[in-house]
Amino acid sequence: MSRYYLARYVPPGIVPVLVAAALDAHAGFSVAALSTAFTSAALDAAGEMGVAPALIVAGALEAEAEGGDATPALVVAGMLDAETALGAASALVASVALDGAADLASLTLTTAFGNATLEAQAELGASGTLVTTAQLDAAAETAGAMVVVASVSMALDAAGELSANSLLVASAALDGAAELAGPTFTTAFGTATLDAAGVVGASITLVAAAALDAAAEMQVSHALVAAMVLDGAGEAAASHALVGFAALEASAELAAGHTLVGAAQLGALADILAGHTLVGFAALDATAALGAVPLALAFTAAKLDSGADLIVLPALVIAARADGGSELAGVLVEIAAAAARPAQLVLLDAIALGFEISPEALARIFAALPSAPVIELGTPGETARLAIEPARVITIEISVEKT
């Protein structure tokens, strides 16, 4: 079983965002999930990571069935917006890697790396852009060659050229050849244009999903992309990679320069053989329903391994939507239970690791957790009492100097 070790007291600010999810705990994926999920997100809100975080979620999970039932499964997901509160047209991204073939079970090496940069640059238009790059490993045409690089970049914007159909681009990297198998790594990335079914061809499994900006409700901006690569077809058999990512451009409330970057790196080294990882993320759009404050998902990265040496290592958390508080609180409680630590401390650990959370969201989360004494201080010199318990009253003063 996974154990969680929550790093303590890492000076804040060092790690931009570290989040980890240990999916191992999930009953459905029980056995020996090992995952490395790493996501870094730069969430910009008002300039510099301020007010409105966005979020990324990454999940990694590899499950290898016991007894040779090699049906690794991987799930990742992003989720968003499923709820009505987020609006009908919200976008969501989920990425899923399905390692389907039995022979993929032990050798899967996957390095997936993805990153997305989203930004609302003036020249790209007000509604935001999405740029993605992709490397595509072609099958037959590039036989022998390692990887084919296809770089696709796309600006998804309101531009008429991209119009109705091609809202999304997905690219997938399918590492197909046996030659690549050894040291292999595969970088998969991508996005795809979904309307190009014929072009992509029936043989290659590529799936990309995207939800963009379609509906009026989300119209202001926001683009979401998710990419999925499913390795299924024979051509892609030897290995595969998956990457998904999502980028999100926030609406006006989230301010001008919003950026979300997520990167994931997956690798299956020999010593971590038992599994592999996957990362997916999702980004959330901030719709009006979520308000100016964050949506957020959370995140975390974790390196959970079935290997002994990694066991004590990091793990951590998840974050959920900071906007609601209750959801994240629930996650924290769950993790706290696994870690045998108070939920509040788990949250503090996450913050210490760089988990960015707005004061507003923090307040809601604390409020949703049991026994979370809070005191809000106001102007300089103000004093107040912190009622931890009747017997323990702490007086606090705050003063602010100017230089």
Added chain:
Amino acid sequence: MTDLPGVSTALDNNISPASYPLPVSIPKGARLAMRGQSNITNATDRIKDAVLYGVVP
């Protein structure tokens, strides 16, 4: 705890990082004081609010 850094742009409502974990045990009856220093001299902007969360393990 000394000199916890925080930065913000002129338009930000909060500094970043916005939260600092302070792993200290606070004895009963302790008096806590907080001070801040800012390179902003604006009479309003230089004043920060602070929220303290105490956690009882």
